[in-house]
Amino acid sequence: METVFIVAAVIIALLLLSLVLVKQGHIGVVTRFGKYHRMMSPGIHFKFPFIDNVFNKISIQHRSIELEFEAISLDQASVNFKSLILFSAKNSDEDTIKKIAFRFIDEKSFMQTLIRSIEGSIRAFVATKRQSEILVLRQEIVDAVKDHLEDSLNHWGFHLLDLQINDISFDEAIMRSMSQVVSSNNMKAAAENEAQAQYLIKTRAAEAEARSIRVKAEAERDALELKGVGNALFREQVATGLAKAGTIMDAGAVDPALMLYTQWLDTMKNVAAHSHGNILSFDGSNDGFDKTFKQMQLINKSLLEKNTH
Incomplete structure (x- = not known):
């Protein structure tokens, strides 16, 4: 049992x-x-x-590694990197699986080799560039490392899916210096923008004032022209009216000087009504009246002679 x-x-x-x-x-x-x-x-x-x-x-699943390491630039500046690599087995074929299983002694050896390869590629690239160039060369660094790493991973039976450089930083002293440079450039740009804005404001104001003066001058010119035309028409109408009145008075055997004297009296009345003074003085004696009337006759005679010629 x-x-x-x-x-x-x-x-x-x-x-x-x-x-x-x-x-x-x-x-x-x-x-x-x-x-x-x-x-x-x-x-x-x-x-x-x-x-x-x-x-x-x-x-055969996707695998990722996060790395943090330091590199030295061409001008001896210390540059800190944070990167992420994503990779997987190239496929599940027998040859690929045999490469993955037997290329390295164990998983730890493979990971050490992969990490050192990534860090070495980035350090080699950074060593040829100056500190001021590195920030703008992020994609170039990624491309250079990918080209080198892809061949190695393929040889080991893996495929590189993605490589990212998530952060690039410098020593604290360099970061402060870069911050001061950026701040100075921003202040300079702000001052230039302010000056440009003030220039545009003054230019626009000057242009507006010039347009206003030009419009005002054109309006005054047009007003003077209209006023001149109006005065000319007024004088023309007055002359026409006087001529008709003279013709009527001649037909009625009335001395035209009497009409001129009447117009003169109307003028004096209008001046007295619209003037700012209180007293209007003129010669109202018989001799003065006779003198004024004779002057009117002479003016009328002169006008008739001109019309005849």
């Missing part, structure tokens, strides 16, 4: 040793007597106990 239990226990132990569970996203690598034998896909598999050995279970 005891023998039966022993045999059953041995059989169960052998069965347990024969079962291999491979998780999803992994590939099992089996060796027989220390030599590669076959691959195991995800699921439950059987192997010969003590003959077959599961050497490794290779992950």
Whole structure:
């Protein structure tokens, strides 16, 4: 009876040793007597106990590494980098899985080599550039490292999915100096913008004033022209009216000088009504009246002679 239990226990132990569970996203690598034998896909598999050995279970999922390291620029400035690398197995083919399983002694050796390769590529690139150039060369650094790293990863059975440089920083003293330079440039740009704005404001004001003066001058000129035309028309109408009145008075045997004298009296009345003074003095004696009337006659005679000629 005891023998039966022993045999059953041995059989169960052998069965347990024969079962291999491979998780999803992994590939099992089996060796027989220390030599590669076959691959195991995800699921439950059987192997010969003590003959077959599961050497490794290779992950074919995406993997990422975050790195922080320091590099020295051409002008001996210390530059701090933070980067992220994303990679995975190139495929699940047998040759690729064999490369991943047997290129390195273990996972730790592979990761050390990968990290040193990335850091070395970035340091080599930064060593050829000055500190002032590095910030604007982020993409160039990424491209240079990708070109170098892609070949190495392919040789190891991996594929580079992405490489990012998330942060580039300098020593505190350099950062303060850069901040002062940026602040100075911003102040200079602000002063230039302010000066330009003031210049534009003054220029626009001068242009507006010039336009206003020009419009005002044109308006005054037009007003004077209209006033001159109005005065000319007024004088023309007055002359026409006087001529008609003279003709009527000649037909009625009335001395035209009487009309001129009447106009003179109307003028004096209008001056008295609209002047700012209180007294209007003129010669109202008989001799003065006679003198004024004779002058009117002479003016009328002169006008008639001109009209005749």
